[in-house]
Each structure stands twice: as structure tokens, then as C-alpha cells.
Amino acid sequence: MTNNKQSRKIHFTKMHGAGNDYIYVNTIEYPISDPARAAIAWSDRHKGIGSDGLVLIGTPSTPDADFSMRIFNADGSEAMMCGNASRCIGKYLFECGWTDKTEIKLETLSGIKTLQLHIEGKVVTSVTVDMLEPVLENDAQFIPTRCSGNGTFVSMGNPHYVIFTDDVDQVGERGHVLEHHPAFPQRCNIEFARVEADGSIRTRVWERGSGITQACGTGACATAVAAVLTGRAPRISLIVMDGGTLTIEWRESDNHVYMTGPATFVFEGEIEYENDH
Template sequence: MIWNFTKMHGAGNDFVVLDGVRAAIEMTPERARAIAHRHFGIGCDQILLVDTPSHPEADFRYRIFNADGSEVEHCGNGARCFVKFVHEQKLSARNPLRAEIATGLITLEAKQNGEVEVEMGQTRFDPEALPFDPDGLETRSLNNDTLYGLPIGEQTVWLSLVAISNPHAVQVVDDVDHAPVATIGPAIESHPRFARRVNAGFMQIIDRHTIHLRVYERGAGETLACGTGACAAVAAGIRRGLLDSPVRVRTHGGWLSIAWDGKALRMTGPAVTVFSGSIDIDKLLASIPT
């Protein structure tokens, strides 16, 4: 079975994008893992599947699969690539677009400078939204935010909880380039208090309108950028009283711009097409070592 694909990235967060509108694409965890494999497959952080919507107000539906095969609710960098893909593939000329994701509808608009702005949807801060079990944990109030002290080994990590469809746990660090992302990140991501795992964000405050950020993502590990992670970090920083909107976010893959007025949260950033090709998904699956 031959599938056509497009390789894309948003600030280095890379995707394999598939057109499920014009061809039947049945994605499985095994197929997602094979496509995402960086040695035996195409290689990517996530797979995006563009499909016909079920919601009457949506132009398209898109689904996101992590490199480990798990399906997730949202992807900010992927959302921008989705818009560029739909326009380049001439699936639609509409701008803005309305997209159906697992948790509702989002609005996306291609800008004349080549960047894409995404209205990110509902933002919540209650533990139940992630979901997260806070029972018995120490908490601290900081301005409008509540920090939860999560024991990791012999230390306590103080986290802001943010749900932007995806669950995020954000901590502030002094130097993000030397933060223990590779060790503390997976410990937070898979902590049993997070029922569906979590994206672990490490934020360094540069000034009231600038942060540096690294994110250890569910099912993908550390990526060069995380769109929903950038939004979560900015929202947490504003609630803590450390930031003012708008905020520029430096990731290892580039810069994102986040604006939040306490209600509507908007992200703007690049979306780049790298190359297109085709792959025999059955042969690919057969070639992956077990």
C-alpha cells in the first residue's frame, strides 16, 4: 500500500503529514512508530493525519500521533504545518481555517510573511483537566498560580499545571541550557500522578517579554520546539506574575510568539515544507526490526 507524504517542521519540531482526504489512511500505533523511526523509517517527532471533519463547523479534522504510536490531543507546531499543507496541496484556499482536533475546534490563519497564527482553544489550570492527582502534595500560591510540589527522587520540583488540550507541567529554571531535561523530564512525563502522562516544560525567564524553553514531550522525548508547551509556559509565567503578554519564546529550533489576555491564547510561528515522497507502508512495517 503506497502512501504519499510530506515532511514538514515548525521551528524544528518535525512531522510527516498524510492526506486522508483524498486517500484512505488507516493509522495504527505500529504504522506510526515505523514512519517515525529515524533510522528505518522517514523519521519525525509526530505524524499528522489530515482528514474530513465530523464537526459541521470545521473545514478539516487533523489527528496527531507521537513517535511511540500514541495519539494525542493537540500539537501547536503541527497545527501551523497543517495550514501550510492544506494550502500547498490545494485541499482548500480558505484562510482562516477551522480545524477539528480531539478536544474541539481551533482557528488557524496563514499570514503574508509566511508564518501561521493559531488560536489555541481552551486553557485550563485545574488538576482535573490534565488529569493530575494532587492528593497529599504541598502547594504554594504565587500571584494567580498554584504550584504543586512533586517529589522526584530526593528533590521536590515545583510545577504549574496547564491544560491546552495537551497536559503540561511547567517549572522555572535558572539556566535552561543546563537544566536536567534528560533526567527530570522523563521522570515527570511518566509520573504516576499524571494519569495520561504529561509534557514537562523547563522555562528560563529572560525578561518580562522573553523566555527560553525546553520541553520533554509525551511519547517523543525532548523536541526542538513544542507549540502547546510554549503556550503553557507563557500562561504559567503570566499567572505567576513573571511575564507580560506578548512573549517571545526561544526554543532550540527557533522563535515562537505567544499572546494571552487571560482568555484567548494565540501562537504565531513558522511552518516549513522540507520534502515530499511516497512510501510502501507494508514493506516499511516488514523491515522494522522487532
């Protein structure tokens, strides 16, 4: 029996947005034939690189976008969108010389997102992402809008269930249970949030397919929207997560949610990848 597998080295970049860390591969240069398998192996924090998942940067399928993003969670499942990852991609593309644009159109599975890069010299200090309009009603993918826990359902291109509580640390106990609740056939991201005396919103996140993460961009957006809907906060909020703080604005003029926050390079390297032929 012939072994049709061939090993090659893949260059990767490790980045994080507010502690939400991913492995980034530029598939324009390094194609990945089985990203789900790679995500599982490389995300392992003991036997791999270690991350919340794998992000692929590529060419878009439409002339309306400049680049594309695909994201695979640590368990190999594909996510529709990641706000922290999109900010990191903006920094990567500009600082690594793939574009000189300060406004980038990024194709994702949940639509084209606009990245506004904030530049000092040649360094991207922060990125604002137009996350488009939140979805609050039932649709074919996200059923229902309510389940146990007195939470609020918000889709930011991926499903979130936000629970306001004094005990945000119950994320470890209840996150997995709620992610797999029968009310969410596609599973769900879960946020436990508390409004602080200074008006900021302390939030802990259980990400679908990854578990507890340091931060979640779409989760921060969903939390801010849920806070407005329940009368807990104005339309601009500071969302304080384990790994850092994001500024979220749910703009009344266009109903879009805008997320602003940092992106950080951690390290880069090469890893063996076994390709099927």
C-alpha cells in the same frame, strides 16, 4: 493460512514548525488503517523517515470545521493537540491547493481550532492559531495541578507541567521521570523554562510520547500562561525553544491563547504501507 496483507505506496509530506517535525499524510487521498503502527515505524530516525510523529489530515466529523487533524507520537500514542502541527497543516492546505481560505477551522481531539494564515503572494509566511482557553484547575483527565518540582500545571488541550529554573538543560535528566510521575495518570508534557534579561523565555521541552523535541506549540502556550500566572512575564511573550521562537499572547479580552509562528516544508515522498484486509 491466507495472507490478507497488501502493500501500497503512501504519499507523505515532511514539515516542521520551529524544528518540531512530523510526517503529514492526507488521508482524504491515502487512508491509514493503523496509524499508531505507522507512526512508530516511520518516525524511526534510522530505519524510517524520521520525525516526532505522524499527523493525519482528514475530513471533519462536523460541518463546523473545514478539516480534521489526528496526531500520533513517535511511540504510537495519540495526542489530543499539537500547535506546531496545526500551523503546518494550515500551510499545507493553502499552498497545496486544498483550500483558498485564509481562516481555517481545524477539528482536533481538543476541540476546533481557528487557523489564521498570514499570506505574502501565494506563500503562507506564518500562522496564528487560536488555542482557546487554558485549563488551570483539576479535572477528571488531569490530576493533580501540582507535583514535585515547584511547577505550574496548564492544559492546552493536552497536559503540561512548567518548571521555571536556571537550568533548562535538565530536561534530558528529569523529563522522562516527570512524564511518568504517578501524579500524572495520563502522563504529561514537561517544560523547563528560564526568563532571560530581554524578557524572552528560554524553554526546553520533553514531549509526552516523543522525548526531547526541538519545539512544542502547546508547550510554548503553557509556558507563557505559567509565566503570567507566576508574575514572570506580561501577556505577550517570545518563547525561545531549541528549534525556533514562537510568539504567544494570552489575550485578556477572551481568555484565549494565540500562538503565532512559522511552518516549513522539508521534503515529500512515498513510503510502502502494509494494509490489513
